[in-house]
Amino acid sequence: MRKGEETRTRILDVAEAAVLQKGFGGTSIEELIAETGITKSGFFYHFRDKNELAKALLNRYIENDERIYDEIFSRARELMDDPLQSFLLGLKLLSELLSDLPNGHPGCLVATVCYYERLFDREIQEANKNAVLAWRRRFGGMFEEIMAVYTPREPLDVDQLADMVSTVIEGGIVLSRALKEPNSLSEQILVLRTFVKLLFQPRASDLNGVRH
Amino acid sequence: MRKGEETRTRILDVAEAAVLQKGFGGTSIEELIAETGITKSGFFYHFRDKNELAKALLNRYIENDERIYDEIFSRARELMDDPLQSFLLGLKLLSELLSDLPNGHPGCLVATVCYYERLFDREIQEANKNAVLAWRRRFGGMFEEIMAVYTPREPLDVDQLADMVSTVIEGGIVLSRALKEPNSLSEQILVLRTFVKLLFQPRASDLNGVRH
DNA sequence: GCGAAAACTGTACCGACGGTGCAGGAGGGC
DNA sequence: GCCCTCCTGCACCGTCGGTACAGTTTTCGC
Structure with a gap:
């Protein structure tokens, strides 16, 4: 609950900075998980797909x-x-x-x-x-x-x-x-x-x- | 010579419309060659890579x-x-x-x-x-x-x-x-x-x- | 109309990426 | 001790950008 929100926020922080510099298409999920120190499965636990990440962002x-x-x-x-x-x-x-x-x-x-x-x-x-x-x-x-x-x-x-x-x-x-x-x-x-x-x-x- | 310029222009036309709607990252080379009716090799004959396409565009x-x-x-x-x-x-x-x-x-x-x-x-x-x-x-x-x-x-x-x-x-x-x-x-x-x-x-x- | 250059096609291949599916494990709350 | 949240690990798929290179057609100058 608390931990989940925190990770989610961290992903969003990293994603926002990346998207504003390279656009959505230029931002890969793999680079986001590398920078947040999470696994791919972990990412998809929080966001169903890239579209949902965009929505939250x-x-x-x-x-x-x-x-x-x-x-x-x-x-x-x-x-x-x-x-x-x-x-x-x-x-x-x-x-x-x-x-x-x-x-x-x-x-x-x-x-x-x-x-x-x-x-x-x-x-x-x-x-x-x-x-x-x-x-x-x-x-x-x-x-x-x-x-x-x-x-x-x-x-x-x-x-x-x-x-x-x-x-x-x-x-x-x-x-x-x-x-x-x-x-x-x-x-x-x-x-x-x-x-x-x-x-x-x-x-x-x-x-x-x-x-x- | 003449034909080459024409094809190049056609690629640029298709690419411009696509890029303005989906951004560079969201535009795939494969979709460009499908729409212009050219092959992948043909595309790379005109543009070394996506960066050069962007430059010309x-x-x-x-x-x-x-x-x-x-x-x-x-x-x-x-x-x-x-x-x-x-x-x-x-x-x-x-x-x-x-x-x-x-x-x-x-x-x-x-x-x-x-x-x-x-x-x-x-x-x-x-x-x-x-x-x-x-x-x-x-x-x-x-x-x-x-x-x-x-x-x-x-x-x-x-x-x-x-x-x-x-x-x-x-x-x-x-x-x-x-x-x-x-x-x-x-x-x-x-x-x-x-x-x-x-x-x-x-x-x-x-x-x-x-x-x- | 011939030769050479320009303008392609076809094929095979590579690594990165988005995404799916699923099994399992750590940790905290009750 | 059990469940639920929050993950990890792994195997796999299709798409995409890009490379390499051999072969073919088209076009243009002469």
């Missing part, structure tokens, strides 16, 4: 991802009352968190899965889709709060704006890896932050009678 | 990619004299081109390679990096032209701004695929377009004495 990754976003943006919410300022701070905190990682972001399993789609069953693809939809809901909710207070300078769809956050993170990871510049991702998030700031900056005409 | 993809950007942005330059308007039109044209693809963007090999890095040799990783650097130079040049005429509302590094275009495209592809919403990518490009428009919109204070 993805679900764990998504959970962890959600936890990190929860922490960052609830912390930002505590520090700032205004929804826009809070969101901008959240992006700043996220950017700092990422630039503190010595080797950069290890890679996103959601992206890995979507470049592998045909190899996995529908369940995995659904979980992947739902993860992205959860991001959309998360950031979309924040933008709705912002829009209740601020008028955007240009009309933009809330879902598309929310997706922009996910887009920049996923795209930033790709660029960081391709360029081998770990800081690119956090820089791109800060560029997005500037864009969002600009979008909700009050117009001169909205400041009628206001002194600052 | 990536180089061809990058060349094609560059050609498409050349066409779109030189066409936009012909239609608009102002560098900002020309760039905004280019993004619009790119967005339209992508939304016209019935199944959405087939996926980016540069992203596929960067999620596979450890399996390939340095030459491929270098080619991948150079492709992203070429994008940076391309869009960076455009932003420099724009900044010679317009003052950005917020100070932004030209390289980082240029990378933002690549970031949105790469991230947009990931989201499109994960969500199975082919239009997401072109929508995200239009959101970026709005951001760029906002960034270079003249301030009220810059319009002193100007009537419009």
